[in-house]
Structures are given as C-alpha cells and as structure tokens.
Amino acid sequence: MDWGNIFGNAVGEIISPTTAAYALAAIGLGIHFGYTGLLNFGQAAFLLIGAYAFAIPTLAGAPLIVAVLSAIICSVIFAFILGIPTLRLRADYLAIVTIAAAEVVRYIVTTTGLTDFTGAANGLSGFKGTFAAINPIPEGRYGFGPFTYNEYDWWIRIVGWALVVLASVLVFLLMRSPWGRVVKGIREDEDAVRSLGKNVYSYKMQALVLGGVMGSVAGIIFILPRAVQPANYTTGLTFFIWTIMLLGGAATIFGPIVGSMIFWVVLSLTQGILYGAIESGALSFISTTQAGQIRFILVGVALMLLVIFRPQGIFGNKKELSFSV
Amino acid sequence: MSNISEPAVVATHPLVKGEVGPGCAKTDPIVIADHVTRQFGGLKAVDVDHLEIPRGQITALIGPNGAGKTTMFNLLTGFDKPNTGTWEFDGKSLAGVPAFKVARAGMVRTFQLTKSLGRLSVLQNMLLGATGQKGEGLFSALFKPLWRKQEEENTARADDLLARFKLDAKREDYAASLSGGQRKLLEMARALMSKPELIMLDEPMAGVNPALTQSLLGHIKNLKSDGTSVLFVEHDMHMVMHISDWVIVMAEGRVVAEGPPESVMKDPAVIDAYLGAHHDEDLGDLMEDGPNPVLEAERKAREAHPEVDEGPGYGETTTPPAAERER
Amino acid sequence: MIAGIRLGRGVRLTTMIVAVLALCLGFALGAAATSARATETPAPTPTSTDSGDFTTTYTIGGILRDGDTLVAGAEVTVEGGDFSEVATTDDTGRWSVVVPGKGDYTVTLDPETLPDGVELRDPDKSSATVSAGEWQTNTITRSFPLGADTRQTTGFFEQFLQRLAAGLNFGLLIALAAIGITLIFGTTGLNNFAHGEMVTFGAIVAWVVAVLLGINIFIAMVVALVLGGVFGYLNDWLLWKPLRRKGVKLVQAMIVSIGLAIALRYLYLFNIGGDTKTMNVGLSDAVVLGPVRITTGSLISMLISVVVLVLVGLFLTRTRIGKATRAVSDNPSLAAASGIDVDRIIRIVWVLAGALAALAGVMLALYRQVSWDMGFQVLLLMFAAVTLGGLGSAYGALVGSIVVGLFVELSTLFIPPDLKYAAALVVLILVLLVRPQGILGRKERIG
Known part of the structure; x- marks a missing residue:
C-alpha cells in the first residue's frame, strides 16, 4: 500500500477547492440553521443555481463579473421564492418545501426540453476561460510535497479560500451585532422576538437570502475545477453539507471550515486505505466501487452518531447549541 | 350570559364616562375594542362587543378557565387573527396589524408560559427588548461604530432595570439557568426595555414563589407610577384586589362585568360566572383556583432541569396542530 | 439532557449503534461475495483537474429514441482530425465510439439510416460538436432529439x-x-x-x-x-x-x-x-x-x-x-x-x-x-x-x-x-x- 500517496491525497484535500466550496456552503447553512433555526434542506439548490447561473451567461459570452452577479441575483430570487410561502409556517414545512424545491430545480435543469441551455443530464462545461483569464499567477507548477499545483489550481484555491475567509468574517461581524442577537432569538422562540417588536419574517428572509447567496457562490467555486453535472445536486449534497455543518458546530465561526476539512480528509483517507487494501489483495471480496459506497454508509452512520451524541459539534457550546425543538 | 340582575353597587366612577357596566366607556381609554370575535370550530372563544381599557391604570382581566382572556390578549397583540372586529390603541387602529408592529406601537406583552430566551444571556435578552436599534439592520450591523454608542446606552438602561428587578447578579448567565420566577421577572423587564405605553402581562404570578410575588407586585405598582398602563390576566384574587384599579371580568368569551375591584367582586354576574348556581361559597377562596395541573407539571419539569429550556421532545408532542404558526 | 441517570441509556444507545454498524458491515461483506457488481456512485466526488487522467479510453456516445421507442440500426459518425468512425445503434438505441483522446470532434447522425417515419425533430441539427474543453469526464454524451410529439397518435x-x-x-x-x-x-x-x-x-x-x-x-x-x-x-x-x-x-x-x-x-x-x-x-x-x-x-x-x-x-x-x-x-x-x-x-x-x-x-x-x-x-x-x-x-x-x-x-x-x-x-x-x-x-x- 502506498501510504505516502494515500496521506498525500488526504492532506491535499485540506485546501482543495471542493473543501472550500463545501465549507462556504456550510457557512451559509450555518446562518440558516445554526443561527436562525431555519430548516433548510435545499442548500444543494443554491449551489445548483450558483453553478448554472454562472456557467450559462459565461458560455453565452458574458464577462466574469456579470456571470457572478447573475449567480448572486438568481440565488436571491430563489431565496425569495422559497421564503415567501414558507417562512410564516411551522419549521418542518420549510424543511419539506426546501427539499422539494431543490428537487424541482434539479429536475428542471435535467429535463431534455432545456438541453440547449442546461445541457440536460450532461451538464455544462467550458466556462473556465473568464476566471482563468484574470489569474495573476504566471504559468508553472508551484508548491511542495502534496501541495504542488499548476497556476490555475492555485488560483482557484486562493480565490475559494479567500471567499471562505470573507464569509467567516462577515458571519463573525453579524453575529456579534444586534442583528445576530435578533436571529439567535428567533432560533429559540420567534413569538418572543415578535412580541418585542422585531419583524421576524423579514429577519428570517434576510438570513435565508444571505446563506443562500453563500451557497450560490460556493456553487461557483465547486464547478471551477470540474464540469456542471446535474447529478451532483441531489439531496445527498444537501445532507453532506448538513453533516459538515453539524460536525464542526452549527453556530460557530470555524466549525463549517474545520468540518469540511475533516469530512474530505476522512473520505479521502478511507478511500485510499480501502482501495489500497483491495489492490494489495487484503480485501479481495469487495470491488473498488463498493469501497466507495462503504464511505457513504459511514457518512450516514457518522451523521446519526454526531446528532445523537454531540449535537453541538466539535466547537459548539452545548448550552447554546443543543437543539431547541 | 346570565345578566338578569343589574349590578347593584356603584353607578358611576371617576374612570368612567357615564354609568359603570360591562363595556362602559372610559374617560381616557388607551385601548378601545369593538365587536371582536374569534371562533374555534363551533366554539366562540371571544365575543366582545365593546371594551375600553383605561390609560395610566392597572387593569385586571379575570375570569374562569376558558373565558377567553388569553385569546383576547393574543387578538389585541396581533398573535391571533379575529373573525370580526376592530380595535384601536392610542387612537391608532391596530386591527390586522402584525404582532411586531403592535409591539412597536407601544403595546408590549408577556406570555403565560414564559418566553425568556434560555440560550441567550440575561443581558442579551434585555438588549433584545430595546427598540429602534441601528445595529439590527443587516448592513449597519457590520459596522460596529454605527451602533456602538446606542448599544452602550441600551446596556446602561438594561443594567438599571436588571438592578431594579434584582437580576443584576445573573447578568451574564444564560437565561435558561434562571428559576421560573426569575424568568417571569426577566420577561417583564425585557418588555420594559421598549418603554411601552401599555404593558400586557399574561398571568405574571403563575409559578412564582411567594417571596418573589411581593416584589413582582411592587414592580407592577411602580410601572403605574412611571406612567405606564398595565393590563394583566390573573387568577389570584387577592393580588387583583390588592393592586388593580379596575377589573374586567370575562366569561365564555364575553365581558360580563367590570368595575373597581371592591364592587366587582360583589357583582352577581361575576359570582354566576365563576360558580354557576353555588352562591354560598366565598369567592375569594374559590377564585384562587389552584394552579392549572398541566401548567404546574410543566413548570415542575422545567425547574427540575433548569439549564435546558426545552421545546417538546421527539415523541412527547402535544397535539400536532396542522397550522400552528399559520399567519 | 442530564448526564448521570442517562448513563445506562447512553451505553445502550452506543451498543445499539455499534450493533447497527456491525450489522451493516456484516450484510455488506456477506453480500459482497455474492454480487460484486461495478456500479457508479452518484454522489459528488472530489475529482480535481489534475487527477483522472490515468485511463486512456475516451468515449462519445448516446441513446437514440423516438418518444419511448428506442431506435436501432441508425448510424452515427464521429470525426475529429484524422479520426473517423461510424457507430450503429444497437437494440437499446445505444451507440458509442471510443476516440483516441481529448479534443474536438464532430458527431453526425445520418438521417437516411433512421427507420421510416422517424425524423430529426430539427433537420438542421443532424450534427453536433464536442469541444476540447468539455472533456471533464472520459465519456461525453450527445443526443439527437427525434420525431414530433408521438403522443398525438x-x-x-x-x-x-x-x-x-x-x-x-x-x-x-x-x-x-x-x-x-x-x-x-x-x-x-x-x-x-x-x-x-x-x-x-x-x-x-x-x-x-x-x-x-x-x-x-x-x-x-x-x-x-x-x-x-x-x-x-x-x-x-x-x-x-x-x-x-x-x-x-x-x-x-x-x-x-x-x-x-x-x-x-x-x-x-x-x-x-x-x-x-x-x-x-x-x-x-x-x-x-x-x-x-x-x-x-x-x-x-x-x-x-x-x-x-x-x-x-x-x-x-x-x-x-x-x-x-x-x-x-x-x-x-x-x-x-x-x-x-x-x-x-x-x-x-x-x-x-x-x-x-x-x-x-x-x-x-x-x-x-x-x-x-x-x-x-x-x-x-x-x-x-x-x-x-x-x-x-x-x-x-x-x-x-x-x-x-x-x-x-x-x-x-x-x-x-x-x-x-x-x-x-x-x-x-x-x-x-x-x-x-x-x-x-x-x-x-x-x-
């Protein structure tokens, strides 16, 4: 078994753009659920919207800034569409409607009727030009050990993690402010907050939009190293983001980041070890595909254990973060 | 309902324009409600033809269980929607106005089951009560200099109120660690942060131990001397007699009697409402109907685990209301 | 949640979860021996740009269908540079061409080979292109919408x-x-x-x-x-x-x-x-x-x-x-x-x-x-x-x-x-x- 390679790959996941994208999506979800108590089970839809609303204009020849704005605006509109009917209802209605809406948008981008725009089940590719064009890093390979990448890969990582830091700072500033106090109050008892003259509906909407925009920007980072594939945006994606958020601690600043790093490093490690064991003949009775599936069985079990035994996550404060309902 | 005999005692009162009786006009009303009805299925929980609440006074809203007092509270404060009816507060119509705007208009309420926010500190709870905060806007929240000064002022006011309510030692603790009575105090203090014109207290004494009751009474009296109008729902007759200036009695959704405390207790309509036909028992004792067993159990459960202010656990739900939050 | 008295339950719950996990693995290992079938995992996997180039087969393919009917026997030509190959759809309507590597290809469906009564929905779209930038995966799919609304029949x-x-x-x-x-x-x-x-x-x-x-x-x-x-x-x-x-x-x-x-x-x-x-x-x-x-x-x-x-x-x-x-x-x-x-x-x-x-x-x-x-x-x-x-x-x-x-x-x-x-x-x-x-x-x- 090539342990060097296995660990190298795993360590590489720490700063991979995918890890950054999941961290950013989890920060957004943290605003929804961790701080405001909104049960958003449709975070995948925000990533999807970010991806398509970025890729489609880019492929149509729009400059980078227009494509990014398009992603942001589309996610804001989507947040409103989700929020208007459901934010007045009980929390579990939001859960069902968000998960339903996420599936609806996935069906829509997958339908063959829209192949010309969305590429249907094939998705989209070839949209990296505008982002690569503003890369200030000269061509070449940089770094050391497992962290050796070419200029484009460094560029995605730098931008991706810069956005993660920016989002974390934003969350930190918001949550120490009176605004954060109001949404934390809503998380616990919205009637109490309403009785104090706060427009609860408006705050919930603001939180939904803010977290949704982060999800949509995460969607852009997520597709920059790969293609847009509608099959990536199933509810499975949402639940992985949930796992990441709960792993680190739902209402914490560093939780989503560390959660995402642990999630991907562990997935990479288990994959490397299982594959290595299969190749070396130590595990002869399962295939590499099945090894990949074992990892997701483990994700499911880990999610259960986490929620039951450490609902506040790694960084969370149990008094503040245990589930209120 | 059984309004056969007219109130025999006082016909006039300084607070009242004209004759004293159910739904009488006040000289200086702060709330005027007309034709407010609320139907739950076949049951008319509230059916109030006309009701005025005097300004600057302590008004008690009493009545047997199921009389519609809390529903009336919910309707007036925008937490529930009536089937019919209009009402105004300080001359402004509040019918159909959402709860948060009612609170901003100066009519702030507390809840029968205390809604202190257990996962915020006592001080944060207090600060949440302040109105017109610049830092509560999404964009200004990001820039502390915009709201630092206001926050300091609010903190000073909060500390002042906490000291008055003897909660200053608990300032930094999570509100979940407070006792039931302290939570009642916190909720009242928090409501005061918004400097309300009218404060509406839903059973402020329920579950509060006798030692705290006295200080709560004192606080309510102080509110009046500060110029705040008070409307409260209460079961404890002795407390009602002790501090209220005016008493409104509801039964089966209607206002059946009102008047100053001394005379209203002798009103046959009130005795009817509470006792039906059994007239010969002492009303004062009976009205002190022991605490509601369900609420009592709930309170005990809370006090047994003071550090967690829990919502319903999985598998211990009450009725799954199809649309509880539907508004 | 109070720790002390719940210790027993916690232990029981842990045991339960470990049991479930063991059961899962038991099932898994048992079944693996019988049916070790290769399938794709549709969950997102972190493939970065610089991995995934180990395999050397690149395929362009698709499924031809007219409404719900799969079209067999139609010919699809894939051309790019010096490369040119014709694929014929099988009984399940599938066609695929293994191409020498990543790059630009033109994929053309020959309308003459379609069964009688089946036509391209848009006659101008008998060919499609695969551009070099699209090769994110080893397989590219191209589809040709056929037939008008057959439901009207x-x-x-x-x-x-x-x-x-x-x-x-x-x-x-x-x-x-x-x-x-x-x-x-x-x-x-x-x-x-x-x-x-x-x-x-x-x-x-x-x-x-x-x-x-x-x-x-x-x-x-x-x-x-x-x-x-x-x-x-x-x-x-x-x-x-x-x-x-x-x-x-x-x-x-x-x-x-x-x-x-x-x-x-x-x-x-x-x-x-x-x-x-x-x-x-x-x-x-x-x-x-x-x-x-x-x-x-x-x-x-x-x-x-x-x-x-x-x-x-x-x-x-x-x-x-x-x-x-x-x-x-x-x-x-x-x-x-x-x-x-x-x-x-x-x-x-x-x-x-x-x-x-x-x-x-x-x-x-x-x-x-x-x-x-x-x-x-x-x-x-x-x-x-x-x-x-x-x-x-x-x-x-x-x-x-x-x-x-x-x-x-x-x-x-x-x-x-x-x-x-x-x-x-x-x-x-x-x-x-x-x-x-x-x-x-x-x-x-x-x-």
Missing part, C-alpha cells in the same frame, strides 16, 4: 383515461406508504426521512424472493409484508425508542432519520448494485378495459392497495388499538394519563408503517422495477402527499396521495414526462401558499 381523451388509471394506481401505492409516515408523525412528531428506505426494503425483499429465488410473487408479497413489519419493529426497538428515552429533540431525530436513510440507501447499493432490476414475475400482461390498457400487475396492485387501505381505516376507527393510536396522535400525555401504553402504541405504529411501506415497495417494484434508491425517489412525493393532506391526518394522507398520484401522471399530458415529479412538488409549494394546513387539515385549533 392516440386521442387526448384515451390518453387522459390511460394516465388517470396510472395516476390512481400510483396514488394508491403512495398512500400505502404515506399513511405510515403520517401515523409516525402523529404519534411521535417525527418526520421520518428513512421511510423511503422502508419502501425500498420491501421491493428488494420481493425481488430476492420472487426473482432470485423464483417463488410466487404473492408469497413474496406476504414475505415482504412480514419482514417489513419486522424491519419497522427493529427501527423502533433499536433506534427510536432509545432516542425517545434519551429525550432527543424533534429536529435532532429528523436529522438522525436522514443519517439512517443515507446509511441504508448506500447499504442497499452496496448489496444489490446500482443497476435497475426487472420484476419479471408474469404480471405484465395487458388487460384492456374499454379505452384503458393496464397490466394485470397494476390491476392487482390497485386491488390490494384498496383492500389494505380499507383494512387500515377499519383498524384505526374500529379496534381498540386503532382508537388508542388516534388518541396518542391527538394528545400523547392525555393518552398516557388515561392508561394507554404510549410506547406500545408507537411500536405498533412502526410495525404497521414498516409493513405498509414494504407492501408499497412491492407494488412500486411491479409498477416500475427495483433500484437501490427507488424509495428515496418517491419519498418526497410521499411527504408531498402527507403535507397536502395535512400533517398527521391519515385520511388527509390518502387524499393527498391520490392527488399527487393523479397529478404526476396527468401532468405528462401537458409537460415533458421528465418533469412530472417536479410538477407534483410545485403543486405542493403552491398549495402551501394558499392553504398551509393542507387539503383536509384543520385551519383552527382549540387553544
């Missing part, structure tokens, strides 16, 4: 009746599973996201018994029903009862059910592989009832669904246990105070829900084959049905299910079939806008 009214029958069938089998969801929600407040996996469980059991072991499908149905009940019981006994004891909150429990759903779903994938299994049990003969053609399988499944739903209705309204169930749904503490053993009722509800879901799984398998995520695909429709009917109401779930079933099938008269589930979910959202309490939910509540 039969009259609208016949189509309508056909869809109506299919919708009724689908609605009834959703109802079977959804009643379990609503009973569990009513008695414990849990939105069980692992309910879809109970449906899949029934389908897999029926597939193993009826197809792999070749036993009569009706016996397979009974086996699935019984094992489904056992599965429901185990769910409650191993997981949900200890969690109730532990005082786990509703949202927490809901996320636990999501974790359980993920674990079970991938466990199924691990064991049976990712391909779709056909339920070839001799029930696919068509019966013609006036203008409607329906398979015997669908007819039998509708019949069974109706009978079972009536039985469940009678159980809930006429028997002591059924009445107790409704009492618990209405107010658990009151029910407990009046001497009802709430835990026992919840256990019965889980058994019932598991059995009904498994039965629904068998019907679903007859209706559209067996796959590892079939239950999850209909989970949202079940939630939609329950929400439409008003959370917690059994009759509401029935009505909601029929509405969802009819809507899913009838919508295909007007919109592309691949959007039919989306249509049902959009309706759910719209209904919540105008009538949040659901179709039969009570708007008002005494309080």
Whole structure:
C-alpha cells in the first residue's frame, strides 16, 4: 500500500477547492440553521443555481463579473421564492418545501426540453476561460510535497479560500451585532422576538437570502475545477453539507471550515486505505466501487452518531447549541 | 350570559364616562375594542362587543378557565387573527396589524408560559427588548461604530432595570439557568426595555414563589407610577384586589362585568360566572383556583432541569396542530 | 439532557449503534461475495483537474429514441482530425465510439439510416460538436432529439383515461406508504426521512424472493409484508425508542432519520448494485378495459392497495388499538394519563408503517422495477402527499396521495414526462401558499 500517496491525497484535500466550496456552503447553512433555526434542506439548490447561473451567461459570452452577479441575483430570487410561502409556517414545512424545491430545480435543469441551455443530464462545461483569464499567477507548477499545483489550481484555491475567509468574517461581524442577537432569538422562540417588536419574517428572509447567496457562490467555486453535472445536486449534497455543518458546530465561526476539512480528509483517507487494501489483495471480496459506497454508509452512520451524541459539534457550546425543538 | 340582575353597587366612577357596566366607556381609554370575535370550530372563544381599557391604570382581566382572556390578549397583540372586529390603541387602529408592529406601537406583552430566551444571556435578552436599534439592520450591523454608542446606552438602561428587578447578579448567565420566577421577572423587564405605553402581562404570578410575588407586585405598582398602563390576566384574587384599579371580568368569551375591584367582586354576574348556581361559597377562596395541573407539571419539569429550556421532545408532542404558526 | 441517570441509556444507545454498524458491515461483506457488481456512485466526488487522467479510453456516445421507442440500426459518425468512425445503434438505441483522446470532434447522425417515419425533430441539427474543453469526464454524451410529439397518435381523451388509471394506481401505492409516515408523525412528531428506505426494503425483499429465488410473487408479497413489519419493529426497538428515552429533540431525530436513510440507501447499493432490476414475475400482461390498457400487475396492485387501505381505516376507527393510536396522535400525555401504553402504541405504529411501506415497495417494484434508491425517489412525493393532506391526518394522507398520484401522471399530458415529479412538488409549494394546513387539515385549533 502506498501510504505516502494515500496521506498525500488526504492532506491535499485540506485546501482543495471542493473543501472550500463545501465549507462556504456550510457557512451559509450555518446562518440558516445554526443561527436562525431555519430548516433548510435545499442548500444543494443554491449551489445548483450558483453553478448554472454562472456557467450559462459565461458560455453565452458574458464577462466574469456579470456571470457572478447573475449567480448572486438568481440565488436571491430563489431565496425569495422559497421564503415567501414558507417562512410564516411551522419549521418542518420549510424543511419539506426546501427539499422539494431543490428537487424541482434539479429536475428542471435535467429535463431534455432545456438541453440547449442546461445541457440536460450532461451538464455544462467550458466556462473556465473568464476566471482563468484574470489569474495573476504566471504559468508553472508551484508548491511542495502534496501541495504542488499548476497556476490555475492555485488560483482557484486562493480565490475559494479567500471567499471562505470573507464569509467567516462577515458571519463573525453579524453575529456579534444586534442583528445576530435578533436571529439567535428567533432560533429559540420567534413569538418572543415578535412580541418585542422585531419583524421576524423579514429577519428570517434576510438570513435565508444571505446563506443562500453563500451557497450560490460556493456553487461557483465547486464547478471551477470540474464540469456542471446535474447529478451532483441531489439531496445527498444537501445532507453532506448538513453533516459538515453539524460536525464542526452549527453556530460557530470555524466549525463549517474545520468540518469540511475533516469530512474530505476522512473520505479521502478511507478511500485510499480501502482501495489500497483491495489492490494489495487484503480485501479481495469487495470491488473498488463498493469501497466507495462503504464511505457513504459511514457518512450516514457518522451523521446519526454526531446528532445523537454531540449535537453541538466539535466547537459548539452545548448550552447554546443543543437543539431547541 | 346570565345578566338578569343589574349590578347593584356603584353607578358611576371617576374612570368612567357615564354609568359603570360591562363595556362602559372610559374617560381616557388607551385601548378601545369593538365587536371582536374569534371562533374555534363551533366554539366562540371571544365575543366582545365593546371594551375600553383605561390609560395610566392597572387593569385586571379575570375570569374562569376558558373565558377567553388569553385569546383576547393574543387578538389585541396581533398573535391571533379575529373573525370580526376592530380595535384601536392610542387612537391608532391596530386591527390586522402584525404582532411586531403592535409591539412597536407601544403595546408590549408577556406570555403565560414564559418566553425568556434560555440560550441567550440575561443581558442579551434585555438588549433584545430595546427598540429602534441601528445595529439590527443587516448592513449597519457590520459596522460596529454605527451602533456602538446606542448599544452602550441600551446596556446602561438594561443594567438599571436588571438592578431594579434584582437580576443584576445573573447578568451574564444564560437565561435558561434562571428559576421560573426569575424568568417571569426577566420577561417583564425585557418588555420594559421598549418603554411601552401599555404593558400586557399574561398571568405574571403563575409559578412564582411567594417571596418573589411581593416584589413582582411592587414592580407592577411602580410601572403605574412611571406612567405606564398595565393590563394583566390573573387568577389570584387577592393580588387583583390588592393592586388593580379596575377589573374586567370575562366569561365564555364575553365581558360580563367590570368595575373597581371592591364592587366587582360583589357583582352577581361575576359570582354566576365563576360558580354557576353555588352562591354560598366565598369567592375569594374559590377564585384562587389552584394552579392549572398541566401548567404546574410543566413548570415542575422545567425547574427540575433548569439549564435546558426545552421545546417538546421527539415523541412527547402535544397535539400536532396542522397550522400552528399559520399567519 | 442530564448526564448521570442517562448513563445506562447512553451505553445502550452506543451498543445499539455499534450493533447497527456491525450489522451493516456484516450484510455488506456477506453480500459482497455474492454480487460484486461495478456500479457508479452518484454522489459528488472530489475529482480535481489534475487527477483522472490515468485511463486512456475516451468515449462519445448516446441513446437514440423516438418518444419511448428506442431506435436501432441508425448510424452515427464521429470525426475529429484524422479520426473517423461510424457507430450503429444497437437494440437499446445505444451507440458509442471510443476516440483516441481529448479534443474536438464532430458527431453526425445520418438521417437516411433512421427507420421510416422517424425524423430529426430539427433537420438542421443532424450534427453536433464536442469541444476540447468539455472533456471533464472520459465519456461525453450527445443526443439527437427525434420525431414530433408521438403522443398525438392516440386521442387526448384515451390518453387522459390511460394516465388517470396510472395516476390512481400510483396514488394508491403512495398512500400505502404515506399513511405510515403520517401515523409516525402523529404519534411521535417525527418526520421520518428513512421511510423511503422502508419502501425500498420491501421491493428488494420481493425481488430476492420472487426473482432470485423464483417463488410466487404473492408469497413474496406476504414475505415482504412480514419482514417489513419486522424491519419497522427493529427501527423502533433499536433506534427510536432509545432516542425517545434519551429525550432527543424533534429536529435532532429528523436529522438522525436522514443519517439512517443515507446509511441504508448506500447499504442497499452496496448489496444489490446500482443497476435497475426487472420484476419479471408474469404480471405484465395487458388487460384492456374499454379505452384503458393496464397490466394485470397494476390491476392487482390497485386491488390490494384498496383492500389494505380499507383494512387500515377499519383498524384505526374500529379496534381498540386503532382508537388508542388516534388518541396518542391527538394528545400523547392525555393518552398516557388515561392508561394507554404510549410506547406500545408507537411500536405498533412502526410495525404497521414498516409493513405498509414494504407492501408499497412491492407494488412500486411491479409498477416500475427495483433500484437501490427507488424509495428515496418517491419519498418526497410521499411527504408531498402527507403535507397536502395535512400533517398527521391519515385520511388527509390518502387524499393527498391520490392527488399527487393523479397529478404526476396527468401532468405528462401537458409537460415533458421528465418533469412530472417536479410538477407534483410545485403543486405542493403552491398549495402551501394558499392553504398551509393542507387539503383536509384543520385551519383552527382549540387553544
């Protein structure tokens, strides 16, 4: 078994753009659920919207800034569409409607009727030009050990993690402010907050939009190293983001980041070890595909254990973060 | 309902324009409600033809269980929607106005089951009560200099109120660690942060131990001397007699009697409402109907685990209301 | 949650979870030996740009179909640089060309080779290009839309009746599973996201018994029903009862059910592989009832669904246990105070829900084959049905299910079939806008 390679790959996941994208999506979800108590089970839809609303204009020849704005605006509109009917209802209605809406948008981008725009089940590719064009890093390979990448890969990582830091700072500033106090109050008892003259509906909407925009920007980072594939945006994606958020601690600043790093490093490690064991003949009775599936069985079990035994996550404060309902 | 005999005692009162009786006009009303009805299925929980609440006074809203007092509270404060009816507060119509705007208009309420926010500190709870905060806007929240000064002022006011309510030692603790009575105090203090014109207290004494009751009474009296109008729902007759200036009695959704405390207790309509036909028992004792067993159990459960202010656990739900939050 | 006194329970819960995990692995390893089939994992995998270049085969391919008919024998030419190769579609309409590497290719369909009466929808689009930048994966798909709307070949009214029958069938089998969801929600407040996996469980059991072991499908149905009940019981006994004891909150429990759903779903994938299994049990003969053609399988499944739903209705309204169930749904503490053993009722509800879901799984398998995520695909429709009917109401779930079933099938008269589930979910959202309490939910509540 090539342990060097296995660990190298795993360590590489720490700063991979995918890890950054999941961290950013989890920060957004943290605003929804961790701080405001909104049960958003449709975070995948925000990533999807970010991806398509970025890729489609880019492929149509729009400059980078227009494509990014398009992603942001589309996610804001989507947040409103989700929020208007459901934010007045009980929390579990939001859960069902968000998960339903996420599936609806996935069906829509997958339908063959829209192949010309969305590429249907094939998705989209070839949209990296505008982002690569503003890369200030000269061509070449940089770094050391497992962290050796070419200029484009460094560029995605730098931008991706810069956005993660920016989002974390934003969350930190918001949550120490009176605004954060109001949404934390809503998380616990919205009637109490309403009785104090706060427009609860408006705050919930603001939180939904803010977290949704982060999800949509995460969607852009997520597709920059790969293609847009509608099959990536199933509810499975949402639940992985949930796992990441709960792993680190739902209402914490560093939780989503560390959660995402642990999630991907562990997935990479288990994959490397299982594959290595299969190749070396130590595990002869399962295939590499099945090894990949074992990892997701483990994700499911880990999610259960986490929620039951450490609902506040790694960084969370149990008094503040245990589930209120 | 059984309004056969007219109130025999006082016909006039300084607070009242004209004759004293159910739904009488006040000289200086702060709330005027007309034709407010609320139907739950076949049951008319509230059916109030006309009701005025005097300004600057302590008004008690009493009545047997199921009389519609809390529903009336919910309707007036925008937490529930009536089937019919209009009402105004300080001359402004509040019918159909959402709860948060009612609170901003100066009519702030507390809840029968205390809604202190257990996962915020006592001080944060207090600060949440302040109105017109610049830092509560999404964009200004990001820039502390915009709201630092206001926050300091609010903190000073909060500390002042906490000291008055003897909660200053608990300032930094999570509100979940407070006792039931302290939570009642916190909720009242928090409501005061918004400097309300009218404060509406839903059973402020329920579950509060006798030692705290006295200080709560004192606080309510102080509110009046500060110029705040008070409307409260209460079961404890002795407390009602002790501090209220005016008493409104509801039964089966209607206002059946009102008047100053001394005379209203002798009103046959009130005795009817509470006792039906059994007239010969002492009303004062009976009205002190022991605490509601369900609420009592709930309170005990809370006090047994003071550090967690829990919502319903999985598998211990009450009725799954199809649309509880539907508004 | 108080630590001290709950220590015992914590240990028990840990043991339980370790047991579940061990069981999973046991299953997994056991089954791996029998069916180690290569399937793709549809979950997102972190492939970065600089990995994935190890393999050297690059393929361009696709499936040709005219409406629902697969087109065989058509020729597709792939050209790029010096490379040129012609592929012919096989019986399943598939074609594929292995190309020498990443790069630009032109893919052209020869319209002359299409069967008579089949034409390109847009004659100008007989060729498509694959650009170099598209090679993110080793396989690129190009499709050629064929034919006009073939649905016009039969009259609208016949189509309508056909869809109506299919919708009724689908609605009834959703109802079977959804009643379990609503009973569990009513008695414990849990939105069980692992309910879809109970449906899949029934389908897999029926597939193993009826197809792999070749036993009569009706016996397979009974086996699935019984094992489904056992599965429901185990769910409650191993997981949900200890969690109730532990005082786990509703949202927490809901996320636990999501974790359980993920674990079970991938466990199924691990064991049976990712391909779709056909339920070839001799029930696919068509019966013609006036203008409607329906398979015997669908007819039998509708019949069974109706009978079972009536039985469940009678159980809930006429028997002591059924009445107790409704009492618990209405107010658990009151029910407990009046001497009802709430835990026992919840256990019965889980058994019932598991059995009904498994039965629904068998019907679903007859209706559209067996796959590892079939239950999850209909989970949202079940939630939609329950929400439409008003959370917690059994009759509401029935009505909601029929509405969802009819809507899913009838919508295909007007919109592309691949959007039919989306249509049902959009309706759910719209209904919540105008009538949040659901179709039969009570708007008002005494309080």
